Amino acid sequence: MRSIELFAGAGGLGIGLHRAGFHPVQVIEWNRYCCDTLRANKQRQIADISDWNLVEGDVRSIDFTAYEGQIDLVSGGPPCQPFSVGGKHRAQTDTRDMFPEAIRAVRQTKPRAFMFENVKGLTRTTFRNYFEYIRLQLEHPDVMADAGEDWADHLARLERHHTSKVRSDLHYRVVARVLNAANYGVPQRRERVVFVGFRDDLSVEWAFPEASHSLDALLWEQTHGDYWERHDLPTHDRVLSPRAQERAAQLTEQPQERPWRTVRDAIHDLPDPEAQPDLACVVANHRFQPGARTYAGHTGSPLDEPAKTLKAGVHGVPGGENMLARPDGSVRYFTVRESARLQTFPDSFLLQGAWTEAMRQLGNAVPVELARIVGADVARQLERGADQ
CATH class of the missing domain: 3.40.50.150 (Vaccinia Virus protein VP39)
Structure with a gap:
């Protein structure tokens, strides 16, 4: 058509x-x-x-x-x-x-x-x-x-x-x-x-x-299913927020929808660009961007939830929405490739421009x-x- x-x-x-x-x-x-x-x-x-x-x-x-x-x-x-x-x-x-x-x-x-x-x-x-x-x-x-x-x-x-x-x-x-x-x-x-x-x-x-997907289905998978085992995570990394724990405790039967996909689901097979820069540089658009920090209202996207909305921003890219928040409390910026995955672009698709410009393109995308x-x-x- x-x-x-x-x-x-x-x-x-x-x-x-x-x-x-x-x-x-x-x-x-x-x-x-x-x-x-x-x-x-x-x-x-x-x-x-x-x-x-x-x-x-x-x-x-x-x-x-x-x-x-x-x-x-x-x-x-x-x-x-x-x-x-x-x-x-x-x-x-x-x-x-x-x-x-x-x-x-x-x-x-x-x-x-x-x-x-x-x-x-x-x-x-x-x-x-x-x-x-x-x-x-x-x-x-x-x-x-x-x-x-x-x-x-x-x-x-x-x-x-x-x-x-x-x-x-x-x-x-x-x-x-x-x-x-x-x-x-x-x-x-x-x-x-x-x-x-x-x-x-x-x-x-x-x-x-x-x-087709729901938060309740994700919480069910994380509390009754194989989410943590599938990602091979030790017990101390199996972290749910207090609000998520409270909601999960109220679930009495498995939801019919599929689970919301998490940041971890989307990027688990990519090398960590900060800890493994030599491996990460082989992946297109997957370069570590330094300078991430948290402050009031900018706390990043938890690994085991869907990401916050990626944004382009009138005055540049906001940090909180475009950061990854690890279970240990540390943060780093998403790479362009990770952000492209969060927007479900194919890995074969390359973004042109520096990190800020590429992230702006992704923040404006459907x-x-x-x-x-x-x-x-x-x-x-x-x-x-x-x-x-």
């Missing part, structure tokens, strides 16, 4: 969707470091992106009308700084808000479906009206703002149009949900809001995939596995519709 990928970043969403069966005719990204990463992996013939038509440039300068009626999916992660908890919270007043361009791409291509991802902060009470504004624009992309029309006035007009039951224009059925990547097998607690829309004429009935799971469900629905 043919797709267009906007705001591709380091490629997490696009790789996942490629694995779900979508093949982009255009992949657009303006950041030169991200483009360097994508080009380097194309040149290395990494299967997931080897045939991507990468366009380095500003999406605002691209006309999508040539693809009208030819695209199955438009996807992307519009820049999230306007809504990020770590950002400046300017929302619709922030010139980095690229949702209008995502909506324009939908309007011009009229795809059968779309999928957009953004930070959980977009759902905060402060942004609630603007969240609704985005959703209604995605449902009715042909109802454009008039010249000089304030966004709040445009929202009111969209609300009137939406409730009028007039559906002669381009119309999508849109659902949005906050998904925790850990619930889908990603070794990271990463909550993101995902918008999925299907064109109205497809008569689609769809819901987000059910969660976990590959989350994109694949949601994308595969969208693809199945589109294939089902094509057969009807």
Whole structure:
């Protein structure tokens, strides 16, 4: 199926969707470091992106009308700084808000479906009206703002149009949900809001995939299963937080879901870059980064839990979220390769740039596995519709 990928970043969403069966005719990204990463992996013939038509440039300068009626999916992660908890919270007043361009791409291509991802902060009470504004624009992309029309006035007009039951224009059925990547097998607690829309004429009935993994299943495995034995850990390293112990004690039967994947699950077979630098340097993007330290609010990710959310940061990479916390209380920064695993990128995929820049690319990325799971469900629905 043919797709267009906007705001591709380091490629997490696009790789996942490629694995779900979508093949982009255009992949657009303006950041030169991200483009360097994508080009380097194309040149290395990494299967997931080897045939991507990468366009380095500003999406605002691209006309999508040539693809009208030819695209199955438009996807992307519009820049999230306007809504990020770590950002400046300017929302619709922030010139980095690229949702209008995502909506324009939908309007011009009229795809059968779309999928957009953004930070959980977009759902905060402060942004609630603007969240609704985005959703209604995605449902009715042909109802454009008039010249000089304030966004709040445009929202009111969209609300009137939406409730009028007039559906002669381009119309999508849109659902949005906050998904925790850990619930889908990603070794990271990463909550993101995902918008999925299907064109109205497809008569689609769809819901987000059910969660397949859970915290309770992990706690059960750690208290009744073979988690510690599987990782060959001595008794003194089998450490659960007091809160985890309390929750585990309340479990009376084994959960049906699979266990959340932990940091240890993700990186256990990699050499320690601090203790084994000679072995670690053989692994791509796996170099020790010195300087990690703990302080209030920056305590790192425990080895035997999913990682905290990897973040890009407005003023550089925050230390707490991008650090590993060992059972003995010591900490170190995750390497780029370890962070890529926490985002479920393939080991064959290389990140370009220094540690800070590579970590910024990963902090902005969509976990590959989350994109694949949601994308595969969208693809199945589109294939089902094509057969009807």
